[in-house]
Amino acid sequence: MQEVAVLGVGMHRFGKTGDAIVGTKSVKALCQHAVTAALKDAGVEWKQIQAVSAASSRFSGGKGWGLNGNDVVEDMGSTGIPVYNLSAGCAAGGNAFNIGYSLVAGGIHDMVLVVGGEVMPKGMIQTSGVEEATDPEFLRQRCIGMPGPSFWSTLARRRMFEYGTTEEQFSQVAVKARKNSVHNPYARFQKEITLEDVMNSPYVSNPLRLFQICPVSNGAAAVVICSKERAKQFTSKPVMVASSTVATMTFDDMLPRGLADPITDCPNLHTEAQNAVTRAFEKSGIAPGDVSFTELQDNTCYYELAFPEEWGLCQAGESESLLEAGETTPTGRMPINPSGGFVSFGEATTAMGVFQIAELTWQLRGEAGGRQVPDAKVGLAQTLGLGGNATAAILTR
Amino acid sequence: MTEERVPCVEGLFSEKDGVATLHGSRCTGCGTPYFPKSEACHNPDCSESKMEDADFGGKGVLWSYSVADFPPPPPHIYDEPFTPYAMGVVDMECGLRLIGQLVDKAEDVKVDANVELLIDTLYHKDGKAFTSWKFKQL
């Protein structure tokens, strides 16, 4: 196994179709921007890239078949290199990073580009486009009508019941996230908001309000990775990948994903995420207590409270007190989403796993400016997506 | 004159003499229940994976719930004007964690409440009432 280094990262700032940031740019244009930035950051020429691992979008580009990596290669120059297009719902970016990592770690290729980008349709994501009675998502929407935000608010309500979490505490997470985003030039929202702003925003699905849920965004991210040996030709202090993992959910999972699930004697909820993160710790030999900061998938503020507990970063029921003590801010004991997170970026679904690697890299290099985690040594990233897919990565300096 | 009641998806559930029944399946190897019917058993410790038709219904306990404050996107269909509704996740005595709308007003719904399954109107179209399964707090 080769040790894998992150040589360069790049992004296109996130925005919304028609705004001053992304305007009417296509997903190809957004990806090309991010890739060019990552190559420049790495000091690598396009012709030195030996393979591309790309997240497949079901919303934009990719010739309608999720061939987004092929679009990137054509626009950068058709060199004939192998392209891997990975599909894993919102975990696709993390999945693409894992395949890129595996190609380098396995000694197959020694300069790999990982990329993800999206131009999202407006409004709530309708996860299935299939209108037939054999499709579980169709049945869920036709027979009940339970879009993503309702799924999240069910989890939030359960946490309120179990731990006494208040709506104000969910709101505090959003306030903290947006405070970080002020210092992130790639975030879609870069303005602070007050607790009052969040509490006055309308319910999307009671108990969750508009500012506690991430909207959809357009954006792109890219990273260039190679072996530790190869990296020495470009930099004296590369950021290293301690582990990269992919996992799926297990049978004991009790998250209400379809119409119904068998009740098991184990109350685990996000087993795919827990499995991915646990394996990332095991493979790297790094313990939860060693983590300097975490970038996790906060589609809603609920996850910032639930995930750290499910992964052993803190005790069950402890998240609210850590939040209120300021321990989840960049200068706290357990910094969560110093980037501003999904709540500040919006979700450009398949770009997110790659965006997290970019943020981890900037933090570990000490290049994160006003959102910098002091003396950041170990960063943890996590995504999860439809179908019970999840990824995790641990980066070190 | 009573209106004609039609299931919103044919074959998934039925109502008879006021009793609601969901048509699913159960693994004869390990007893795991599935709704809707499953092609195969998802239990990795089950080597049998043999499915037989099974009916579900009855009572359960509300694990949690949410409120649809805005109309869900298609393929959901609803009667205009849209009225916010609560939807629950219920741990049923039959061994399923089942989701469904609640007939109770959102402000009256409580986590941990005892509920029972029933069939109720989801929307109207072509002079017919299209139905789905829902929960009612006891």
Ligand SMILES: [Zn+2]
């Ligand atoms: Zn079985």
